[in-house]
Amino acid sequence: MREINVSEIENTVRELCIKSNLYLPEDLESCIFCSKEKELSPVGKNVFDDLCENIRVAKSENIPICQDTGMAVVFMEIGQDVHFVGGSLNDAVNKGVARGYTEGKLRCSIVSDPLERVNTGDNTPAVLHLSIVDGESVKIMVAPKGFGSENMSALKMMTPSVTKDEIIDWVVSVISKSGSNPCPPIVVGVGIGGDFEKCAYLAKKALCRSVSIRNEKPLYADMESEILEKINRLGIGPQGFGGTVTALAVNIEQAPTHIAGLPVSVNVGCHVTRHAEAII
Numbered sequence: 001m002r003e004i005n006v007s008e009i010e011n012t013v014r015e016l017c018i019k020s021n022l023y024l025p026e027d028l029e030s031c032i033f034c035s036k037e038k039e040l041s042p043v044g045k046n047v048f049d050d051l052c053e054n055i056r057v058a059k060s061e062n063i064p065i066c067q068d069t070g071m072a073v074v075f076m077e078i079g080q081d082v083h084f085v086g087g088s089l090n091d092a093v094n095k096g097v098a099r100g101y102t103e104g105k106l107r108c109s110i111v112s113d114p115l116e117r118v119n120t121g122d123n124t125p126a127v128l129h130l131s132i133v134d135g136e137s138v139k140i141m142v143a144p145k146g147f148g149s150e151n152m153s154a155l156k157m158m159t160p161s162v163t164k165d166e167i168i169d170w171v172v173s174v175i176s177k178s179g180s181n182p183c184p185p186i187v188v189g190v191g192i193g194g195d196f197e198k199c200a201y202l203a204k205k206a207l208c209r210s211v212s213i214r215n216e217k218p219l220y221a222d223m224e225s226e227i228l229e230k231i232n233r234l235g236i237g238p239q240g241f242g243g244t245v246t247a248l249a250v251n252i253e254q255a256p257t258h259i260a261g262l263p264v265s266v267n268v269g270c271h272v273t274r275h276a277e278a279i280i
């Protein structure tokens with residue numbers, strides 16, 4: 001049994017909140033710079049120039065990549081041989097988020113009640129997803145989620161008779177309707193299977209996978225490629241100004257489901273689909 005003081009969790013979450021808002025994952029940054037060369041529209045190329053410059057400035061000046069520093073989504077994989085000491089794990093996560101956003105001078109965007117709309121002032125509470133795994137380490141991933149893209153997400157409870165092509169067409173239709181709202185070029189997370197809430201979780205988790213890694217099952221890897229190709233034929237282009245690069249990647253995650261259903265969800269990530277991780 002390994003003991004971990006929750007103060008380590010707090011400090012790590014603080015650092016990850018700041019890091020994820022200032023620096024893109026290397027694979028995503030590389031994908032954006034490479035996609036600039038693939039864009040055929042002159043206007044689209046100019047937009048890519050601005051996006052790439054924004055990434056460089058954020059890195060050199062230590063300022064957020066986007067003004068919407070997002071809702072703090074925290075994924076934790078906890079080894080079953082870990083024992084937390086020193087206080088509440090949930091409190092430690094939220095203290096880490098609060099410190100990260102206030103000390104890192106990041107915009108605080110969370111309201112305490114969805115209808116009363118009073119800002120909490122420190123971007124808490126976080127959305128916390130916990131899973132128990134083998135071992136005695138803790139993996140923490142912080143994925144700030146802006147709502148320009150989050151608002152374009154969708155979930156549909158399909159029937160088992162639905163075809164692969166119908167799933168693909170529905171995902172593409174979601175992106176088509178979103179237009180410029182999610183700040184393209186986008187990353188598209190797709191969840192297939194599970195139940196209502198599991199499906200949405202899978203789509204959100206899919207956004208945290210490297211854009212350079214395809215689904216390990218050929219069936220879903222082929223679907224990722226086909227959806228990406230069809231989305232890029234829509235002509236929405238960078239920031240909605242038209243062009244050949246509307247999406248950077250499509251990541252699908254799947255899970256077992258019930259014989260009577262086939263849930264499918266889409267979680268849209270903007271061109272700064274941010275996440276940073278650490279292992280304690």
